Amino acid sequence: MILAENLSLTYKQENVHIKALSDISCHLEKGSSLAVIGPSGCGKSSLLFLMAGLNKPTIGKIMINGKEPDAANPDTALILQDYGLFPWKTVYENASLGLNIRGFNKKNQREIVIPILEKLGLAEFVNHFPTQLSGGQRQRVAIARSLALKPKLLLMDEPLSSLDALTRENLQKFILDVWVNNNLTLVLVTHSIEEAVFLGSKILVMSDRPGRVIDIIENPLVGSEGYRQSPEFHQICSKLRRLLGVIN
Amino acid sequence: MTYGSRIIKKSVEMTIAMLIIIGLWYALAIFIKNQMLPTPWEAVTEFFRIFRSTIWVHFYVSAYRVVVSLLVSFAAAVPLGLLIGREEVIDRFISPVIYLIYPLPKIVFLPLVFLFFGLGDFPKIFMISMIVAFQILVTARDAAKGVPQQSIYSMTSLGASKWQIFYHVIWPSCLPKVLTSLRISLGTAIAVLFFVETFATTEGLGYFIMDSWSRSEYSEMFAGIIGMSILGLILYIIVDIIDARWCKWQKL
Ligand SMILES: Nc1ncnc2c1ncn2[C@@H]1O[C@H](COP(=O)(O)OP(=O)(O)OP(=O)(O)O)[C@@H](O)[C@H]1O
Ligand SMILES: [Mg+2]
Numbered sequence: 165m166i167l168a169e170n171l172s173l174t175y176k177q178e179n180v181h182i183k184a185l186s187d188i189s190c191h192l193e194k195g196s197s198l199a200v201i202g203p204s205g206c207g208k209s210s211l212l213f214l215m216a217g218l219n220k221p222t223i224g225k226i227m228i229n230g231k232e233p234d235a236a237n238p239d240t241a242l243i244l245q246d247y248g249l250f251p252w253k254t255v256y257e258n259a260s261l262g263l264n265i266r267g268f269n270k271k272n273q274r275e276i277v278i279p280i281l282e283k284l285g286l287a288e289f290v291n292h293f294p295t296q297l298s299g300g301q302r303q304r305v306a307i308a309r310s311l312a313l314k315p316k317l318l319l320m321d322e323p324l325s326s327l328d329a330l331t332r333e334n335l336q337k338f339i340l341d342v343w344v345n346n347n348l349t350l351v352l353v354t355h356s357i358e359e360a361v362f363l364g365s366k367i368l369v370m371s372d373r374p375g376r377v378i379d380i381i382e383n384p385l386v387g388s389e390g391y392r393q394s395p396e397f398h399q400i401c402s403k404l405r406r407l408l409g410v411i412n
Numbered sequence: 413m414t415y416g417s418r419i420i421k422k423s424v425e426m427t428i429a430m431l432i433i434i435g436l437w438y439a440l441a442i443f444i445k446n447q448m449l450p451t452p453w454e455a456v457t458e459f460f461r462i463f464r465s466t467i468w469v470h471f472y473v474s475a476y477r478v479v480v481s482l483l484v485s486f487a488a489a490v491p492l493g494l495l496i497g498r499e500e501v502i503d504r505f506i507s508p509v510i511y512l513i514y515p516l517p518k519i520v521f522l523p524l525v526f527l528f529f530g531l532g533d534f535p536k537i538f539m540i541s542m543i544v545a546f547q548i549l550v551t552a553r554d555a556a557k558g559v560p561q562q563s564i565y566s567m568t569s570l571g572a573s574k575w576q577i578f579y580h581v582i583w584p585s586c587l588p589k590v591l592t593s594l595r596i597s598l599g600t601a602i603a604v605l606f607f608v609e610t611f612a613t614t615e616g617l618g619y620f621i622m623d624s625w626s627r628s629e630y631s632e633m634f635a636g637i638i639g640m641s642i643l644g645l646i647l648y649i650i651v652d653i654i655d656a657r658w659c660k661w662q663k664l
Contacts, residue, residue, distance in 0.1 A: 216569050235568045242569035244562050252584040252661045261580065262570040293661045313570075 165194040165317065165349045166215065170224035172374075173210055184210045186374040188224070192366065194316075197343055197350035197386070199364025201357065201404065207375030208353040212321050215351060216242045228317065238266065241310035243320045248306040249294045255281070256290040259308040266313070280308045284338075300331040307342060318343070320352045324359065336362050340387055357404045361397055362386070369407045378407050448630050455634035462635055466620070471639045473615040478605045478643070481537045482594070485545035490590055493549040494582050497556025507553070514550060518543050519604060526612065536608040543604055544597040551593035555586035588659045595651050602644050617643070 173185040184207040192198045200208050213219045214226055217233030217240070226233060233240065241262075249258050257264075259281055260273040268276070281287055284304045294302050303323055310318055323339070324332045336359055343350045343363070354360050360367050367381040383400055391397050434452045441451045450458075459467065496503050496510075522539060529535035559582055567577045609618025617640045624633035656663070 213565070216565075218565050218568060236571040238571060240569070242566070244566055246562065248566050250563070250581060250584070252587075252659070253580075265567075265570050265572045265576050265580075293664055295661070295664050309570075 165196075165229060166190075166192040166198075166351070167227045168214075168224070169226075171211070171214065171221045171226060172223040173207070173214065173219070174222045183374040185214075185221075186376050188370075188375065188377055190366075190368055190377065190380055192349060192351070194349055195347060196365040197352065197363060198366045198368055199360035200351065200353045200368045200370065201355070201360045201408070202370030202375060202378075203372050203408070204355070206370045206373050208370060209321050211370075211375065212242070212319050212351065212353055215317075216240060216319055218242075238313055239316040241313055241315035241318050243303075243306045243310055243318070243323050245322045245325060248309075249302055251294050253293075254290065255286060255292050255294070255297070255305050258294065258305055259286075259312060262309055262313045277308070277312050280311050281305075284308050298331070299327045300335055303327070303335060304338070307339070311342065311346065314346075315348065317349045317351070320350070322353050322355060325355055332356075332359075339363060344387060357401050357408070357410075358392075360404065361400045362392060367400075367404065369404065450631050450634055454631050455638060458631035459635035459638045462632065466632075467617075467635055467639050470615060470617045470620040470636070471643065474605060474609065474617040474640070475643055477533060477536050477609075477616065478540060478601055478647070481540035481544060481605075482598075482601060482647070484537065485541040485548060485597075486594065488541075489545040489548035490552050493552025493590075494556045494578065494586060496549075497553040497586075498559075498578075498582060503553075510546075510550065510553075514546055518546070519607065522608065522611070531612045536605070536613075539608050540601050540604045544601050547597045547600065548590060548593050552586055552590050555589040556582055559585055588655070588662050591651060591655045591659065595648065598644065598647050598651065602640065602647075606640065 168188055168190050171185055171188040172183070175182040175184055188211065190198070200211060202208055210219070214221055215228065215233055217235040217237065228237075228240065250261075253261065256277065260277045263273045263276060278287075278290075281290060284307065286301065286304055286308065289297060289301065294305065297305070306323070320339075324335050327335065339350075339352070340363060342348070350363070352359075352363055354363075361383060363386065365383055365386045367383055369378040369381065370376065371378050381400060381403065385391055385394070385396055388394075437452045441449050496506050519539070525535045525539055529538060563581050563585070564577060567581055572580065605616075606618040606621070609616035610622045613619050617636050621633055621636035621640070624630070624636055
């Protein structure tokens with residue numbers, strides 16, 4: 165599904181060059197998930213933007229289903245941390261925005277969006293504005309908007325980082341269900357070690373800027389029943405801590 | 413709070429404020445004891461007495477001039493400002509020009525404007541529009557520049573065209589600031605209106621006020637001032653209503 169070869173990315177502004185990514189290679193099979201973790205400013209979002217086709221690599225190439233990523237591709241959905249929802253649109257208008265942009269008529273929009281909002285427990289909030297929702301509900305609306313387009317690839321940039329621990333764990337479970345039930349390929353950028361292990365069938369560990377691949381960890385038990393409590397889960401967490409230089 | 417109760421609350425507040433202003437005016441009129449400052453009672457009676465015969469015509473002409481000016485400047489300045497704010501190439505060419513022209517007191521070109529466009533309504537509307545449009549233009553441009561890149565990315569990844577990004581994101585996110593600038597410009601617009609109406613015209617509240625003054629008809633002059641104030645108040649309320657309807661999300 166995703167194939168990245170020797171990606172490097174340098175941001176050029178007038179006279180400063182900021183090297184954000186250096187020689188990143190990885191691949192991801194259809195239907196699996198990749199968690200990207202690394203220190204702040206190491207280029208995680210930049211890597212996601214390359215996958216979303218919002219930016220082009222300076223060196224190297226990236227292919228999604230054998231094609232260069234294109235921002236307008238309806239098979240790819242992107243969820244950004246803070247700016248995904250528009251405060252001037254209601255929950256319903258936000259959730260149907262993608263369909264609206266792609267020219268679905270009003271009736272079709274309703275038929276697609278309402279069942280999704282119902283499934284995500286947002287049915288009673290359709291006419292609310294985002295500021296009237298909790299952080300967790302807002303992220304569910306952002307997810308609803310992406311799912312409405314029936315994407316094959318879902319890219320998420322720290323979707324849960326502004327949430328409290330309890331909501332966070334609930335939504336991790338929720339994202340896991342979304343991933344499994346919708347036959348998606350998932351790429352998730354995160355700051356949280358537990359989250360990476362809970363959601364990534366592969367975990368890409370990045371170094372300080374410019375981001376390089378420190379390791380790619382296979383995490384085959386992801387999604388299995390009671391995984392969070394299992395010894396394997398904690399083993400992988402410890403390994404990640406070591407790789408990221410976090411001292412226990 | 414429901415919409416209805418909010419309106420009632422606002423009306424009560426405004427009535428109280430009005431009473432305070434009238435009280436102060438009354439006290440001042442008694443204190444000064446000069447026929448140039450009639451009591452509120454005299455002024456208001458005069459206002460209603462001559463409303464249908466004279467005030468109304470002048471009010472109508474003034475309202476026409478200022479409303480057309482505001483509509484024209486809004487319609488021209490907002491799209492242009494948003495465009496300049498989002499398109500770097502255009503910004504690079506136009507912003508230096510704006511920078512130079514913005515601080516100029518454009519009212520000093522009034523003689524030229526009268527010279528080029530004659531003495532009808534057009535030069536007056538042109539003058540007010542030009543002054544107001546600049547204020548709105550600059551606000552719209554800066555607001556559009558402030559739209560986070562992330563919001564644009566979100567839209568692009570949903571497959572949005574440039575036009576769709578303007579419609580769904582740039583316009584609604586800048587609207588509150590644009591309306592604020594419109595509200596501020598209202599004061600300027602009416603001040604300019606008053607000024608341009610004191611030249612070469614026999615219609616409009618500005619003319620009426622100055623004419624009454626020269627005839628030493630101070631009650632009439634104050635009736636004109638009341639008319640001008642009501643015009644400003646109505647426009648202000650209209651902007652408030654637009655704000656309440658279009659920017660509902662901001663007041664939650
Ligand atoms: N548009 C840009 N122009 C110039 N430099 C940029 C741009 N976007 C990011 N950078 C730089 O590239 C580096 C990587 O940024 P990026 O946002 O990808 O990091 P990140 O890993 O997502 O960080 P965080 O975890 O804090 O979100 C940073 O040093 C940043 O300053
Ligand atoms: Mg980031």
